[in-house]
Amino acid sequence: MEIQKHSDESMGGQTFAPQKRETQEVNRVDCSKLYNAACKGDWNSAVSFFKDHPKSENHVLNNYSQTALHVAAAEGQLQFVKKLSERMSTEALVSKDISGNTALHNAAFSGSTDVAKSIVRKSPALPQSRNNRGWTPLLCAATVAKPEQKDIVWYLCSVTKDEHPSPFHDDLGAKLICNMTASGFYDISLYLVKRYPHLSTASYGSDKVTVLSVMAERPSAFPTGSRLGFWQHFIYSHIDPPRRTVRGGDPEDPPESSTDPPAVALHHLVGWAKTAGSPSEIENLANEQETYLRKVFKWLNKELRKVIDERLSLAPGVNQVRELKLSHKHAIELVKHVCTQIPTSKFVWESNIFSTAIEFGIIELVIECLESFGHLNVSDDDLEKIGSMFHIAVRHRREKIFNLIYRWTTSTTIVGMITDELGNTMLHLAAKLAPSPQLNSITGAALQMQRELQWFKEVERLVQPAYRESKNKEGKTAQVIFTEEHKDLVEKGQKWMKETSSSCMVVATLIATVMFSAAFTVPGGNQSEGIPIFLKTNHFMIFAISDALALFSSLTSVLMFLSILTSRYAEEDFLYVLPKRLIIGLSSLFISIATMMIAFSTTLSIVLSKRFPWVSIPISSLACIPVTLFALLQFPLLVEIVLSTYGPKIFDRKN
Template structure:
């Protein structure tokens, strides 16, 4: 290392004195009284209070402000003369954060902010402190909003009278990665939806129209690739909404989530007496405050809802695990409310509808089925040179084609909001947009895709079912995209496929075939013969894209059937042998214990176990002898596998019960009812737990219930009508 490099590195080095090291130990142990005593007893306390206490150059004032201990911070500041108190509170750390910046980092405590502001000698000094910015261009109010410190924001808004917090002074965009990021985007990215709602209602509605410029640098030039409004950003945040943010919850958490109140969270956004907040209603175009005499409108919640809300609010303060789920549900409700507010504010933009372009004509495939094999080889890149040339030609053709309409701001907004929400599966955003602007569902982007194409591409079932219930569904099914693909092509393609949480590849393939089958029943029949720009019908695309999954499903199905049939044969052999070695033996060709109820249970369970185990063997053998055609994985093979599993489980259960009955007969426990009940319960519970955890029996039951509803529903309706 050169001398210049050594000098540069030495400038960045920090040397801590012995007193500071002692203070660091007390701070690490959170012994704040001892922390203050170190400075109180030291003759150099005024000097020590300005020395850095950590590697970020935080002073003792910074550390105590961040800790939330108001009394110790007050004592520490009182050790300094009044002339140096202002200097200590304005001193920045390495990130240029003042103690007030640090105070709002972990705590939403207006009293801590009030304590620090109380050491400011005059109102101009207070204003200057609140306008100080760190190296990310964040004021104290910006930082408080970023981390969702809503009580602090309302307190500051009430202190800065008569105008309150102003977007031009306190909420200028911060600097993130060399780019400016608006306050609303920052709040949303930090899941501080409550703060975002409060800012829009009380500070400046025009914040909703600010955009976050996402840039991509290419050599010396900087190219803007995307402009994100806050609404577009929300349309991509799956964790912010209930429909997509609760998918990974377990049964207990999900049950607790459902029990938590649906209403009442908006009361946290209202002004309270403690903060003495004053609402400043602002016009959308002007920053001038309107009549400030508007009363805060309390949410109209019923008495029972208020009691329920109060109960769970008390419970979440007592139990941390309830508090975490409470915070999650509150974020989901605030995110939905924020979407509504953003749609209302930007109402004029949403009223501008781009015209739907002309639909692509139907191109019937006249090729023979044998040509599909050649296309499969082409798709597998066997002839790589021809494949690359074909792709290049397709790209050149696309560039030469004219756009349907100009890619203006309205088109970008529609595409990036409605389509992004549909692709992400956020039904709340889609529902709110279509509910407020019904014609939004008919939008077609420059690639000729509508919302139905997007939902099928990304396999978003809830979005698809929502669209299916609308009056525009039949019209949407007829749209053909610019690459000549129908919605059935999208259902058959695996371009954006994501693995489902299903037990086995065969069930994943069944789910894909169910998607295709469901869409095929809805589209016009002539679309079944339509070929895309590659000359592939939807059926061809289904075969090609799912060829690898089909092979894996074959292998998985064979291995599963072989393993289960081996177990079933073993069970059949055991119960068959048990029938000839009955407990108690024979006397004159008749069982000795034939009058016992336990013996009758043994006989019944043994016969049932033999019948079900042999039945499962038949099912698994029928699977092994099948042709494993692609569409057999839609219904036939999964149904056989489910029934084979069901009979195998039932044979395991009855075998265990037969064994329990044999034990009871052997040790003569007929008179002890409690022991008998315990033995049967253990035998049943152990096998049931094994079956439920290892095999997807629940799926078979679910499918059977749905089938019963499907078939019984219309019949029951008809019978009622006939009776009437």
């Protein structure tokens, strides 16, 4: 095999002499032996190969001009790399493959920190080397490293120098910080933008990608964009992120909070008390700084945090939530620091960062931009920008951001009159079908249609009456567009409501039939006069009441589901009429199942109580299983329908 030669290359101010490769012929079979040994980290086989072929450490092993050191570094074979590098000269360590990658590039791709340290220890100038694309090992690691391989990114960041040609400047510097941020290494990105402030506004490519534009497309990097379950959200709210030492800096400060934990708990209790209609004295209690209740909450929060931090730290999922909270903390700090480096709002508008953040629903980024660049004034220059923000929020169904922009805008009377290039007002955009991610986040086509109607009605209230019937350049009003866009969704909603109602009505009918017959075949039988034998016992009264409730509630459920099946299914019906009937039907069905199991348990207790007095306890426990299963499977749907129908409105502008 012909041994290729490499030209001189200047790296980090040090010039390496042309590398002299051995010219002895090594057949492909022998090369494959060394290649396999490097892949597996088999040093004994490699030593045997070197004895047969002296000074062959730098032989090319494949068509990609890779040496054994390239292969071993790519596979993360630490011991093999250490021993092989001891046998190689400094010039041999810097050899490149056909793509221009050194062994350190391959170590960066593999994510092996120890291998990278071993190579850099032998050749400290390698972190400055660049492949054919101009990428340094640091840029390679920042692009492909997984979250668990963050250590190699930190290490390469510490050994890469800001020397000409610096990897922290020009387009490659911008690519480095953007790729680092896109990989989720927000703490390292924060470290870099603090060390090299110009990276905050550096951009590359035809789209002028910046670190802030990358963050604007990462909703999962922020608390509002992370979907957590009930327990995950509970742990997230009561756990502190771990403190770590940032490379090149002081230990991180603990997470900042404008409200101490006891005040947060007290605030939630007062909010609940208001909702529940409690006396006004409870609200006044919140204004007292050192009340007994406040001290209790302070102690409870302290103990709860201690339990989560010390006792539950090893529980599955707790550390993941802790790391997630730390990542969110770094992401917010990164956004805040970058915004402080932006001189004017012109940079944000020209790079479409604001519009992208609105599109992806990143509230934290929108808030930071609004706070950094002041209130939005309605002027000739800002009118189109403000209209664009409202239109994007409506088009992508970002109600929280819409409320936020509405609050920050000094004048809102002109919002409904703003049109886009196609003549569409804000109401025309609300009439269009919502994007799939927002639509699919709602359970069932009927509730999706209800949500679309709520959006249309809310936006209609904001638009001036003179513009509600206005036509766009296609000659269509908002109502016409709504009907056309939601035709298929109405059909899907009708099908979903009918299938759900039919299934539930079958269950309700069976319960009504059983409970009706049970009323005439009471447990224990009747006396000659037709009076039940156990009429005067408490268990029998429980049976009678639960049987009647089960019968009445199941019949109510049947009637509600029957009314749903015979509805006209007009667009407006999905707003209140159909959801209200479904709420009543599901609620009564749940009551009928629960009372039916109570009646069944009471009947067995009456019949078996004389022989097995303890039988009521296991029977009652087993009877809770089907009720619990129904609650777990169907109750979340009922809660979602109730909140969607009678919950807070979409545009709560007061908040």
